[in-house]
Amino acid sequence: MWTQTYFGSLPEAPSRSQLTNPDLWGCLAQYASLSGDRSPVDDFWDRLDTITPQTVRPAAIPLLGVPILNRPDLLLRLLDSLDEPVEILAIVDNSINAGLEDGEALRNLLTRLEREPPAPIGRVQVARPFSNLGVAASWNAILSAFPDAPYALLVNNDVVFAPGVLGALIQQIDPARPQFLPLLPAPQEFSAFAITPGVWNRVGLFDANFHPAYCEDLDYAERLRRSDAIEWIAPETLQRLQQQANPDASATIGSDPRLAACNRTTYLLNCLWLQSSRRLRNPHPGAWMRCWLSRWVLEPAAPATLGP
Structure with a gap:
C-alpha cells in the first residue's frame, strides 16, 4: 500500500526531489529488517525500474569520457x-605506476587540460586511481561520477571524430529513452559509443572482472541484446564516416611491445571469464537510479553574517 500510494502520486517524469522520500524508504527498510519479509522492498525496486525521470535534450555533448x-x-x-561543444570531459588516468615512458608527459598534459580546458570544452576533470583500473572499471567510474548527465559519450583515446558526426549524434540521441548508439561498426562498436542512463539502469554497469581490457564489450553487447527495452541504434552514415576517419585500432597496446606481451596473458584470462556462467549471476540492474538518487547535492552555504 505504501509503495502503491508513493508511485501513484508521482508525475509522469518526476524530478529527483519528487522521487526522494526518506520516510517511506526508512519504513520499508525497517519493516523488512523486523519482519524478514522483503517483498515490499523488492516491489519498491521493481517499480522504480519503470520510472523515467525528467530529462532535457542538451545542445552540447554533456559528458565525454576517455580512459x-x-x-x-x-x-x-x-x-x-571536436567540432561541437562538450560540457564535461572526464578522463581516467590509468598511467600511474605503469612504467610507461610517456607517463610523465601524459600527466603533465592532463594537469594543463584541467587548468585550461581547450575550446570547445567547458570543464575537464581527471580521475587518478592508484593503478590501472582497466577499461570497464574506468567506464564505470565515469558513468557513476556523473549520473546527472543526460547521456555519456565514451571514447578510446586513439579515436578521432569525423566532421559533422558529433552534431548528428546530438540530434539523434534521446536521453529520455534507453539508447545505445555506437559510432563505429562491429567489431569496433565500443571504441566510441553514446549511452543513456536508461541503458545502464536496466542492464547494470560494465563487468570490471574483464581487466584491464578486451571482452568487456562482448559481455555488455550480450547483456544489451538480452533486454527488449534497449534501443540499439546503428547509424550507418555516421559509422561509415567514423570508420573512414579511424582506419586503425588498438593504438594504445600496439605502440608498446611490453603492453602487447602483457595483453597476451590477460586477454586469454578474459576469454575464460567470458565463457563462464558465473559472470551472468548478478548484473545488478537499477545501478543508475540508485546512483542518481543517492547523489549528495549540497546547497551553497549561507554567507556568514556580521553581528550587530
Whole structure:
C-alpha cells in the first residue's frame, strides 16, 4: 500500500526531489529488517525500474569520457577533432605506476587540460586511481561520477571524430529513452559509443572482472541484446564516416611491445571469464537510479553574517 500510494502520486517524469522520500524508504527498510519479509522492498525496486525521470535534450555533448593509459599525442588528436561543444570531459588516468615512458608527459598534459580546458570544452576533470583500473572499471567510474548527465559519450583515446558526426549524434540521441548508439561498426562498436542512463539502469554497469581490457564489450553487447527495452541504434552514415576517419585500432597496446606481451596473458584470462556462467549471476540492474538518487547535492552555504 505504501509503495502503491508513493508511485501513484508521482508525475509522469518526476524530478529527483519528487522521487526522494526518506520516510517511506526508512519504513520499508525497517519493516523488512523486523519482519524478514522483503517483498515490499523488492516491489519498491521493481517499480522504480519503470520510472523515467525528467530529462532535457542538451545542445552540447554533456559528458565525454576517455580512459587513457599512454600516448598523450593521441589524446590531443582526439581533442582537436571536436567540432561541437562538450560540457564535461572526464578522463581516467590509468598511467600511474605503469612504467610507461610517456607517463610523465601524459600527466603533465592532463594537469594543463584541467587548468585550461581547450575550446570547445567547458570543464575537464581527471580521475587518478592508484593503478590501472582497466577499461570497464574506468567506464564505470565515469558513468557513476556523473549520473546527472543526460547521456555519456565514451571514447578510446586513439579515436578521432569525423566532421559533422558529433552534431548528428546530438540530434539523434534521446536521453529520455534507453539508447545505445555506437559510432563505429562491429567489431569496433565500443571504441566510441553514446549511452543513456536508461541503458545502464536496466542492464547494470560494465563487468570490471574483464581487466584491464578486451571482452568487456562482448559481455555488455550480450547483456544489451538480452533486454527488449534497449534501443540499439546503428547509424550507418555516421559509422561509415567514423570508420573512414579511424582506419586503425588498438593504438594504445600496439605502440608498446611490453603492453602487447602483457595483453597476451590477460586477454586469454578474459576469454575464460567470458565463457563462464558465473559472470551472468548478478548484473545488478537499477545501478543508475540508485546512483542518481543517492547523489549528495549540497546547497551553497549561507554567507556568514556580521553581528550587530
